[in-house]
Amino acid sequence: MDALLETLKKLGPARLLLMAGTFLALIVFFAFIAVRSSSPAMTLLYNDLTTSDSTQIAAKLDVSDIPYQMIEGGTQVMVNSQDVGRARMLLAEEGLPSSGSMGYELFDRQQGFGTTSFVQNINQLRALEGELARTISTLDPIRTARVHLVMPERELFSRESRPATASVFVNLRNRAEVGNEQITAIQHLVASAVPQLQPTRVAIIDGAGNLLARGDDTDTPGFAAAGAEDMKTKYEQRLARSIEDIVGRIVGYGRVRAIVSADLDFSTVSRNSEIYDPEGQVVRSTQTITEEDVENTAESSAVSVQNNLPGLPGASQDGSAPPTAASNRSEEVVNYEITRTIESVTQESGEIDQLSVAVLIDGRYEPAVTTPAEGDDADENAEVEMTYIPRSEAELNQIRALVRSAIGFDESRGDTLEVVNMQFAKERLEAPPPADTIMGLPRDQIVGIAETLIFSLVGVLVILLVLRPLVSHISAAAQAQARANAAEEEAKLLASSGTGAPQLAAPTGDGEGGELEATLDMSNVEGQVKQSSVKKISELVEKHPNETVSVIRNWMTQEN
Numbered sequence: 001m002d003a004l005l006e007t008l009k010k011l012g013p014a015r016l017l018l019m020a021g022t023f024l025a026l027i028v029f030f031a032f033i034a035v036r037s038s039s040p041a042m043t044l045l046y047n048d049l050t051t052s053d054s055t056q057i058a059a060k061l062d063v064s065d066i067p068y069q070m071i072e073g074g075t076q077v078m079v080n081s082q083d084v085g086r087a088r089m090l091l092a093e094e095g096l097p098s099s100g101s102m103g104y105e106l107f108d109r110q111q112g113f114g115t116t117s118f119v120q121n122i123n124q125l126r127a128l129e130g131e132l133a134r135t136i137s138t139l140d141p142i143r144t145a146r147v148h149l150v151m152p153e154r155e156l157f158s159r160e161s162r163p164a165t166a167s168v169f170v171n172l173r174n175r176a177e178v179g180n181e182q183i184t185a186i187q188h189l190v191a192s193a194v195p196q197l198q199p200t201r202v203a204i205i206d207g208a209g210n211l212l213a214r215g216d217d218t219d220t221p222g223f224a225a226a227g228a229e230d231m232k233t234k235y236e237q238r239l240a241r242s243i244e245d246i247v248g249r250i251v252g253y254g255r256v257r258a259i260v261s262a263d264l265d266f267s268t269v270s271r272n273s274e275i276y277d278p279e280g281q282v283v284r285s286t287q288t289i290t291e292e293d294v295e296n297t298a299e300s301s302a303v304s305v306q307n308n309l310p311g312l313p314g315a316s317q318d319g320s321a322p323p324t325a326a327s328n329r330s331e332e333v334v335n336y337e338i339t340r341t342i343e344s345v346t347q348e349s350g351e352i353d354q355l356s357v358a359v360l361i362d363g364r365y366e367p368a369v370t371t372p373a374e375g376d377d378a379d380e381n382a383e384v385e386m387t388y389i390p391r392s393e394a395e396l397n398q399i400r401a402l403v404r405s406a407i408g409f410d411e412s413r414g415d416t417l418e419v420v421n422m423q424f425a426k427e428r429l430e431a432p433p434p435a436d437t438i439m440g441l442p443r444d445q446i447v448g449i450a451e452t453l454i455f456s457l458v459g460v461l462v463i464l465l466v467l468r469p470l471v472s473h474i475s476a477a478a479q480a481q482a483r484a485n486a487a488e489e490e491a492k493l494l495a496s497s498g499t500g501a502p503q504l505a506a507p508t509g510d511g512e513g514g515e516l517e518a519t520l521d522m523s524n525v526e527g528q529v530k531q532s533s534v535k536k537i538s539e540l541v542e543k544h545p546n547e548t549v550s551v552i553r554n555w556m557t558q559e560n
Helices: 002-038 051-063 081-093 104-108 117-137 180-193 223-251 393-407 443-499 512-517 531-543 545-559
Strands: 042-046 068-071 076-080 142-150 165-172 202-206 211-213 256-265 269-295 325-347 351-361 364-367 386-389 416-421 519-521 528-530
Touching (some): 002 443, 042 081, 051 081, 180 202, 223 351, 351 393
Antiparallel strands (some): 068 076
16 A cells, blocks of 8 residues: 555546546446436427426426426426326426416305406406417417407497407417418307407507408408419319229229319399289279269249149159259279289309319220240249230220210310320339438437447447556556665665674584584574575675565565
């Protein structure tokens, strides 16, 4: 341990800082690889969110400790695949996402005791607007919608009430269009939900500021024309599909093309007529008056017996004077009723004025007859050459008859029909663009695998080229320091053995041979050593001190 500390001291502060930085970088690198490889896949939770919804959803996920990611400017929320169900349940409990509007859940909250009727009416209006906006947003071309309602209300001291009106703002999806039928459907949807609201009183605009419906009891400029054009287009397409379907069953599907041009009259005609029939007389009433008038205008005569005797000339039967004047009058009045016809005719728009139909038919194809040369092997995969054969005039006449019946052909109306038989151009199918895959795997997955492999390779190279040489250098330095310390201790031991008290016992016996062969009792060495061996070692040490030190270090290293 002391040798390691001494080695670190000798490296210096600069090398130590470099080593510490490299070690920390390696720790961060391997931690990144571990997190990247173990991180779960993120799944889309909600899309097309408003700013308010994304803010509330992020706050709820933070409180619930659910990891998430906001992408596409906050309009999309990504969570772990295993947390999708739990996150949606928690958000649904809070009424999220609400698409920026509140519905009837406003009344789920606890209302105060002192809530006035005005506040209740405002909440009811807000709830109705929110529910209508949510319903309109479910249409495919519409991303979000907002509805503003003006409820019918009679002002104070006023006999007439203010009519109900509504305005709808729709934010369309990318490159989406709203058709006339959908605009009308939105108007009727809103009008049916609000009392006393007429569909023509609903104004609709889109996110680009285009007026889709005026909402003032009048048609939007160009709206009627657009509706007529749409009706004309649909009628032409329906006839073209009918022609292609019936002719395609004869010549084959894909071998017939039909184009229909229809002139439709969209003018609305209203005619009132009153017709009298003089031949159709009917006696209504008869009145007959008869008058008879008799007057006696004779002059008075003298009163005598002769004038008053009966049976005499000038005397009446009853004794009165005969009449002098009489008149008769007869009058008859006959009333006749003349036949009258009152007719009111309204002609709806969309009457067909003229049809122009063009039908193009492909011919037949038969394989060409070829005689293979002798000795040539037939290639089963070779394409067979086809020969074009035009259709006969009798077959074309039959097709014309079918087309006339299918479209309701009327020659008196000026309808025209052309059936032409021509060879279709061969369509060269372009090769589909190569799929974004590599070796049958998606490109993103391949990139992730390559990224992991590259990081792993870099980690291995760092270990082999940085850490291993660094550890070897530190180990070699520690071993060199240990050897130096051992040599220093050995030198001290040799010095102390030469100047201090004798470590060997006095030799016994006489003569040189006996002295060399004598044994010494060493206090620090177990057993007996020959004196001649010790003398030889001493001479070698004195003559070759460096080599002796190296040998001793080698022995110490092997023992360790």
